[in-house]
Each structure stands twice: as C-alpha cells, then as structure tokens.
Amino acid sequence: GRRFPRYASARSIKSALFHHHCINVSSRTVNRDLHASDFVSRVRRPVPTRDASDREKRQAFCDKWLKKSSTYDFYFSDECWLTCIETTGRTMWVPRGQAPLPIEKKCRYNVGSVMIWACIGRGFRSPLIFFPRTSEDDDGIVRKGWSLNGPAYIKRCLSRVVSHLQKPNVIFVQDGARAHFNRQVLGYLSKKGVRYLTDWPSSSPDLNMIELIWSLLKSKIGQRC
Numbered sequence: 509g510r511r512f513p514r515y516a517s518a519r520s521i522k523s524a525l526f527h528h529h530c531i532n533v534s535s536r537t538v539n540r541d542l543h544a545s546d547f548v549s550r551v552r553r554p555v556p557t558r559d560a561s562d563r564e565k566r567q568a569f570c571d572k573w574l575k576k577s578s579t580y581d582f583y584f585s586d587e588c589w590l591t592c593i594e595t596t597g598r599t600m601w602v603p604r605g606q607a608p609l610p611i612e613k614k615c616r617y618n619v620g621s622v623m624i625w626a627c628i629g630r631g632f633r634s635p636l637i638f639f640p641r642t643s644e645d646d647d648g649i650v651r652k653g654w655s656l657n658g659p660a661y662i663k664r665c666l667s668r669v670v671s672h673l674q675k676p677n678v679i680f681v682q683d684g685a686r687a688h689f690n691r692q693v694l695g696y697l698s699k700k701g702v703r704y705l706t707d708w709p710s711s712s713p714d715l716n717m718i719e720l721i722w723s724l725l726k727s728k729i730g731q732r733c
Contacts, residue, residue, distance in 0.1 A: 512596045512609055514731055518542065518549070520597075547601045550608040565709045573705075580703075583629035583673060584681045584718040585665070587639075587656065588725075591621040596730035598723075612730070623656070625665050628718050629678065634669045658692035666696060673702040680704040681716060 515521045518538040525531040525538075542549075573582075593612070600608040622641075627634040643654040666673075673680050680702050682688045697704055713719050 510609060512731070513600070516597045516600045518601075542601055546604045548604050549599050549601050551599050552597070552608050552611040562709070562711060566712055566715070569707060569709045569712075570715070572707075580677055580679045581630045581675075582679050582681050582717075583627055583632065583669075584716050585625065585627035585634075585669075586683060586713075586716055586718050586722070587623055587625045587685075588722045589621055589623050590726065590729060591619050592729070592733045593619055594726040594730040594733065597727045626718065626721070627665075627669050627672075627680075628721065629672070632672055634672075637665055637668065639664065656687045658687055658690040661687045661693055662696050666693070670700050670702065673697075674700060678703065682708070683713065683716060684708050684710060
C-alpha cells in the first residue's frame with residue numbers, strides 16, 4: 509500500500525519549499541532537518557557490474573579527454589524512450605529502520621511510449637525532437653513500426669543542430685549506436701566540418717552528460733504518473 513513520495517530527495521524538497529512556500533534553504537539544511545527527524549536516505553538503484561577490461565577502457569577514455577576539457581566544449585546527444593510508467597528517483601528518504609521501495613521495472617511495450625532526441629552543451633540546448641511511432645510507404649499506408657537509421661538521424665536530428673556543431677572549439681559526443689556511426693552519418697559530419705568522438709567506450713551511458721537530463725525527466729514523469 510505504499511506509494512513513492514512526491515518529494516523523495518533533498519533537492520526536490522528544497523525546490524518544492526521555494527516554489528510553493530517561498531522558503532529558500534540549502535540542500536544541506538534539508539538533509540540536516542531530515543536526519544534530525546530520524547530519516548535516512550537510501551539508494552534504490554542496482555549497481556552495474558563491469559569486467560576489468562571495460563574499466564580499463566573507460567579509464568583510458570576519461571584520462572585522454574579530461575586533458576582536453578579546458579580546450580574544447582563538449583556537446584552531448586542521445587535518444588531516450590519515455591513511457592507513462594517511468595522509474596522514479598534513485599534515492600528515497602525513509603524513517604530509520606524502514607526499507608526504501610524497490611526500483612520499478614520499466615517497460616515501453618504495451619503502454620504509451622515515445623522516443624525523443626536532444627543535444628546539450630555549454631550555453632546550448634537543442635529543440636526536443638520527437639520521433640514517429642510508425643512509418644508509411646509512398647502511398648501513405650502504414651507498413652511497420654518506425655526505426656531510427658542514418659538518413660533519418662541526419663534529417664531529423666543532426667540537420668537541426670549542425671550549425672552549432674561547426675564551431676572550432678566544439679566536439680560532438682554520441683554513443684556507439686549503429687544509427688550514429690554508419691557511413692552516411694560519418695560522411696555528413698565530415699562534410700560539415702564537425703569534430704566528433706570516435707573512441708566512445710561500450711556500456712558507458714554514465715559518461716554522457718545528457719543522461720542526467722533524461723534521469724531527471726523520467727523521475728518527474730514517474731512522480732506524475
């Protein structure tokens with residue numbers, strides 16, 4: 509009979525106090541008051557495991573690009589599936605001795621869902637791109653579910669932001685999905701003079717800063733649904 513609380517993190521409580529009651533306090537103050545009320549913050553998410561080779565590749569990637577972080581601005585991009593049953597926050601404040609609610613299992617099948625794409629950088633955010641659910645043939649007849657490929661990625665996403673990616677100090681970041689690194693896409697980026705990463709380590713969504721935006725968005729949707 510328990511429900512995930514609308515304000516389950518110190519940050520969300522701080523924001524709610526300000527927007528609803530004009531009370532401006534720090535997250536540290538919220539944490540202190542919660543601890544004084546005998547509440548504790550518990551992590552709900554499981555910890556992914558990686559073998560040693562994956563960790564070594566990730567470390568080498570980070571060491572290489574961290575040295576260049578003061579020279580370049582990195583523009584991060586990615587797709588994201590959103591549903592009406594999104595997972596809520598990773599942490600949850602509970603009374604001492606009470607276990608947090610288990611993290612929900614997400615499923616984008618048999619429920620309303622939508623695929624989106626965006627790109628963010630220093631002082632920049634792209635339009636939010638919504639992808640269609642189905643594809644049609646030349647006669648306008650729906651034939652099958654829509655899937656992202658190279659030409660669609662260029663037309664719907666890259667063409668909307670390429671003027672911002674052409675700056676000499678910008679490096680475009682995307683993961684190694686097939687639609688991102690096929691011949692048409694790489695040819696398009698090279699033709700437009702866009703500098704992009706080619707050595708993205710596998711199984712590393714946490715290195716893409718836009719994942720923080722997706723996590724916040726999904727948490728907000730999960731709390732509303």
